[in-house]
Amino acid sequence: MPGWPNVGRADDHRLLEALRQADAHAPASLYDAYADRLTDYAYTCLRDLDAAADAVHDAMVTAQSSVHRLKEPIRLRAWLYALTRFQCAARSSGRTATGAAPAVEEAEDPELSLAVHEALGELSRQEREVLELTLRHGLAPAEVSAVLGLTARQAAQRLTRGVDHLENAAAAVILARVGRAHCPQVSALLDSWDGPLSALLRQKLTRHIAGCEVCAEGRKKHVAAGRLLDLVPIMYPPLSLRRRVVDTCVNPDRDQTRVLITERADRFDREGFPVTAEFRQKRGRRAAPDRRRARGRRKVTPIVATLACVVAAAGSLAWVSGQDAAGSIRIEAMPPPSTQPQLDLPSDGSIQDPEETPAEIPSEDPPESSTAAPGSAPAVQPTPISQPRPTPTPTKSRTARPTSPALGLSCPGDIGDTTGDVIWLTARNAALSWTATVSGGATISARKGRLKAGATGRVTLTVSEPGEAGSATVAFRSAGGNPVCKVWWRGENAQTPPDGVPQQTTTPRAPSPSPTVSASPTPTVPAASEPT
Known part of the structure; x- marks a missing residue:
């Protein structure tokens, strides 16, 4: 970009070493190398030059205090842009950046400059950031991904959408002047129209160019996104910003200010890049369903315990109701006893031997004598019928499984x-x-x-x-x-993936088989050779 210092990789390495060695001249050298670029980028995010200057000031103070966090010297440029973006996000608080259109009267082509500004305003925040970081600031795709926290594919998709929209909007202005004879639809849209394009008419032409092959060829000949961004004026920092940055970084009386500024960027990833609030919110949204499922599991446990208590109480009432208050015997219909022994299964899954039921011992007390009337038949005492006790159904308690790393x-x-x-x-x-x-x-x-x-x-x-x-x-x-x-x-010269590279088809993993519960009440006793 014209007007910006040309900083190479060797310069980045020297700047980083000077910062790590606490060189008193390092903050001034860092400002001279990157202040213009970072201020222009901060203005793109905030649309306020004073707020952009404050963001650059805090970003450079944070870079001087947190330089030990950066692991790779080659990534200094992307790191500085990431720090600036973090400070801009802290000031914008999620609001969309809005600002007045720059003065285009002094531009070489005022109508085209205004169309470029309006087209940039119609892009999403990430699309415009990817577009400007790549074409205006010259960052590599890996650097853009690191600054914005995107994957390479996501950054490439946003760059493609941004370039197409910007070039189509500019082509609408150019083809309105020179392309009427090549496309009848453009001629029909511009029939009886003379003068600068209105915003509504430009949007109609933009949508037409996106789907017209003839106009797409004309766009390739007359329009390039990189040159269109040169029409946007550079937003230089105020003259007083350099003195503020150097004073905050090296003045011993400003130690408290440096600490307060550095504490705002309290979270960094393993590479030393700041973690923005946007990334934290994404992680929070991904973790919310897990928390809801955990709360649902905690609610199910007391419900199951309550149902088990109700079933046990109902069984006890049914057994007690077999005898009335006078002690008379009431014979209830009982299910036939099973021919197989019924086993009690403990909660840990091991099989225990059934307890032997002791046989009934006859009473040793002599029966009470009674005087029978002469000639009357002896009274027959009814034989009490013993009812089998209902076997309580064991309930398995859920044991919380320890979570493994x-x-x-x-x-x-x-x-x-x-x-x-x-x-x-x-x-x-x-x-x-x-x-x-x-x-x-x-x-x-x-x-x-x-x-x-x-x-x-x-x-x-x-x-x-x-x-x-x-x-x-x-x-x-x-x-x-x-x-x-x-x-x-794929590389720049290859069209197909090399041998041995899998295609982009993913085979879904087979779900783990769920354990099945046998419908038979009789458990299966393992063989003698199997461990019990």
Whole structure:
């Protein structure tokens, strides 16, 4: 971009080393190299030059205080943009950036400049950020993904939509001047129209160009998104910002200010990039269904216990009601006893031997004598009929299964023609240490690390030879599992994936078979050779 200092990778390395060594001149050198770029980007997010200057000030103070968090010197530029975006997000609080149109009267083509500004305002926030970071600020696809927290595929999709919309809007202005003779529909839309295009007419032409092959060819000849962004004026920082940044970074009296600014960026990932509130909300939405399911399981347990108590009480009442208050015997119809012995199963699943029921012992007391009337038949005492006691049904108590640690992995798979992507790791249920090995035509940013319980980190994968198609396999080892991530890319010269690279079809995993409960009340006793 004209007017911006040209900072190379060697310059980034020298700046980072100066910051790490607490060089007093490092804040000024960092400001001179990146202040113009970061202020222009912050203005894109906030549409307020004063707020953009404050965001750049806090981002550079945070960079000087948190430079030890950055693991790779080659990613200094993307790291500074990420810090600036974090400060802008803290000031915008989720509101859409709105601002007045820049002064286009002094532009070489005021009508085209206004159309470009309106088209950029019609894009979503992420589409415009991807478009400007790639074409206006010159960041690589892997750097754009790291700044915005997107995968390479998501960033590429947003870039394609942004470029198409911007070029179609600009082509509507250009083809309205020179393309009427080539497309009858454009001529019909512009019939009896003279002068600058209105916003409504420009939108109609934009939608037409998106679906017209003739106008699409004209768009390729006359319009390029990179040159269109040059029509947007650069928003330079105020002159006083340099003095503010240097004073806050090196003045001993501003220690408290530095601490307050640094504490705002309280969360960083494994690569040293700040974690924005937007990423935290996404994780919260993913965790909400799990919390609801856990609450549902806690509610089911007391309901089952209550039903078991009701069934047991009903059985006790039925057994007590077999005798009336006078002690007379009432014979109830009982189900025929089973020919198989009935076993009690304990809650741990082991099989116990049935308890032997002791035989009834006749009473040793002599029967009471009674004087019978002469000639009368002796009274026959009724034989009491013993009722079998109902066997209480054992209830199995649910034992909470201990949660085992697990290492979650998010693999990008096909990264297309990009030069790299990000692999996300998550430590579930416990803190985990991991190691990684890579095979194939790629390198990774870290080969080992440690994650706290519930923490998420990322490992950057970089293609060694981006011009050729290839694949790579990254194998992780940890106490929570050994996941494997396989990625492949097409390269700039290859049209089909190389041999051995799987296609983009995913075979769903077969569900684990659920244990079946036998409908027969008689349990099966294992054979003598099986462990009990």
